[in-house]
Amino acid sequence: MRAPKAKKGRGGAPPGLTVRLSGRVALDAQADGRIIAQVDGYSFSVGNFTAAAAKRARALRTGLPLASFASAQSKADREIGLLVRRLARQGLVEYGLRRPREQDEIIAVEPQIPDYWPRARELKNTDVIVLSRFAYLRRRGNDLVLESPRADALFKITDPTIASVLALLVTPRQVKRLRRQADFPGMVFLGLLLDCNILFTLDAAPGGNLRSLEGGNDLALWDFHDLLFHTRSSEGRHANPLGGLYLHAGAVPPLPALRPRWPGKTIDLDGFVRADVDPISQFTKLLHERHSTRAFDARRPITLAELARFLHRTARVQETFENTVDLGDGGVRVGYTARPYPSGGSGYPLELYLAVDACDGLPRGFYHYDAGDHALTSIDARAEELEAVLRGAAFAMGSSAVPQIVMTIAARFGRLSWKYSSLAYSLVLKDAGVLTQTFYLAATDMGLGGCAIGIANVELFATMTGIPFHVEGPVAQFALGRGMTRSKNETAP
Ligand SMILES: Cc1cc2nc3c(=O)[nH]c(=O)nc-3n(C[C@H](O)[C@H](O)[C@H](O)COP(=O)(O)O)c2cc1C
Numbered sequence: 001m002r003a004p005k006a007k008k009g010r011g012g013a014p015p016g017l018t019v020r021l022s023g024r025v026a027l028d029a030q031a032d033g034r035i036i037a038q039v040d041g042y043s044f045s046v047g048n049f050t051a052a053a054a055k056r057a058r059a060l061r062t063g064l065p066l067a068s069f070a071s072a073q074s075k076a077d078r079e080i081g082l083l084v085r086r087l088a089r090q091g092l093v094e095y096g097l098r099r100p101r102e103q104d105e106i107i108a109v110e111p112q113i114p115d116y117w118p119r120a121r122e123l124k125n126t127d128v129i130v131l132s133r134f135a136y137l138r139r140r141g142n143d144l145v146l147e148s149p150r151a152d153a154l155f156k157i158t159d160p161t162i163a164s165v166l167a168l169l170v171t172p173r174q175v176k177r178l179r180r181q182a183d184f185p186g187m188v189f190l191g192l193l194l195d196c197n198i199l200f201t202l203d204a205a206p207g208g209n210l211r212s213l214e215g216g217n218d219l220a221l222w223d224f225h226d227l228l229f230h231t232r233s234s235e236g237r238h239a240n241p242l243g244g245l246y247l248h249a250g251a252v253p254p255l256p257a258l259r260p261r262w263p264g265k266t267i268d269l270d271g272f273v274r275a276d277v278d279p280i281s282q283f284t285k286l287l288h289e290r291h292s293t294r295a296f297d298a299r300r301p302i303t304l305a306e307l308a309r310f311l312h313r314t315a316r317v318q319e320t321f322e323n324t325v326d327l328g329d330g331g332v333r334v335g336y337t338a339r340p341y342p343s344g345g346s347g348y349p350l351e352l353y354l355a356v357d358a359c360d361g362l363p364r365g366f367y368h369y370d371a372g373d374h375a376l377t378s379i380d381a382r383a384e385e386l387e388a389v390l391r392g393a394a395f396a397m398g399s400s401a402v403p404q405i406v407m408t409i410a411a412r413f414g415r416l417s418w419k420y421s422s423l424a425y426s427l428v429l430k431d432a433g434v435l436t437q438t439f440y441l442a443a444t445d446m447g448l449g450g451c452a453i454g455i456a457n458v459e460l461f462a463t464m465t466g467i468p469f470h471v472e473g474p475v476a477q478f479a480l481g482r483g484m485t486r487s488k489n490e491t492a493p
Helices: 049-062 074-091 161-168 177-179 188-193 222-234 283-291 305-314 383-396 423-445 459-465
Strands: 017-021 025-029 034-039 042-048 093-098 105-112 129-131 136-140 143-147 153-157 197-203 319-326 331-338 352-357 365-370 375-379 405-412 451-453 470-482
Touching: 017 025, 017 049, 017 074, 017 305, 042 405, 049 074, 074 093, 105 188, 143 161, 143 365, 143 423, 153 188, 161 331, 177 188, 222 423, 283 365, 283 423, 305 423, 319 375, 352 423, 352 470, 365 383, 375 383, 383 459, 383 470, 423 451, 423 470, 459 470
Parallel strands: none
Antiparallel strands: 017 093, 025 034, 034 042, 093 105, 105 153, 129 197, 136 143, 143 153, 319 331, 352 365, 352 405, 365 375, 405 470, 451 470
16 A cells, blocks of 8 residues: 655756865775775765776865766766765755856855755746745755755755845746746756656646645645645754754753752642552552663564553444534534543644564564554565664664664644644643653553654655655654563663
């Protein structure tokens, strides 16, 4: 049940674009023909190349016109093309654009997803274009950057006149009118922004609500800040530092584990929790026994029966019903479900996807949990994608072995944003937290082990499912399996 995904054509080379190594990369040509890339303190081989290609690759430090090798006429062209694509796939190159017939660069294009390749969409003079409501300009260090959570690349603006062109595009304009502007940055510039969804085209006679004209209903339901928060706080659609990197450790001391006490009068509560007054219940025991498990027993994987019971206890649909939402001018019938955990507005936007490495009775693979029918549906994901989910979870847990099962908690975002303005995405995350604790408690109760995982890759999930990242996407993960006996003082990595 893999939905087809539109393939991005590699296209030719937009004129005026140069490619260069991004600032954190250095290339080193070895005597045996290997080219080694050095990035942020680690190095790896990009492949074997001839001496002629290695010599030409030196120009990648300052910039090599894309058009100079895109035709792939000579062997050296083909080699440089291969080298650039290999570097591009890892986000290690950026692109510079000049205005037609001028020398100064007007923008630098920084890829945000691993397989970005610059493509300038064709535009006609009669096309009407407008700025996306998701596009924004901000200061980053000493740079002005144009970004969008929908864009596969970020645009660093080095020519301030670009800002005035963008300002004109807050209302729909015909391309031919823009071309008359003194500082018109060129059609390649517009084509690159269009390809990155920073601009979009409208039918010739603009009118109507721009929000509903951009990207269809699924996108219309998103608030700007929610889509930005979703893409920037997960992995896959940006190139910013991510995870426990302690970036502020040198500059700011860590906050204390306990909040400093308020100065007011203190009421001691300890006397109320004596064992004779409040005997320990089964539930309290469960709460206290709950802990994160990061090492799983490879000899005794979780069984399909245990998994079925775990999902039944935590996530199955218990009841379906409808309610009428009264919007003043007539009611809308809305379907609802009841499930074992609470959900904001009874929306239940969360879906479970299981990457299974080892489960007795269930083949290794990728599955969707159908909470309505209490069934698993197999999804035809590629082996390397399944491995990437499992390995990513192991990495996040600081473990060398992959967990038996990684449950991805994904959200159908529109389920909540149809109703809630401004807080839809925050409700999704709160729901994910509620479900996570439900998983922890059920796992403890069943003698299984689990661990919440704070990171999820939205782009990988989109590739595995074929669903656009703004329609349904991962917001949390949970590793599940039969744990090894817990070592003392186990802490988070
Ligand atoms: C939202 C959330 C995200 C977490 N992400 C990770 C993670 O990525 N890797 C990991 O090993 N543990 C993760 N944990 C588990 C915590 O590290 C763990 O709950 C904490 O250290 C307390 O230990 P305990 O769960 O054993 O009581 C996460 C927990 C939560 C609630």
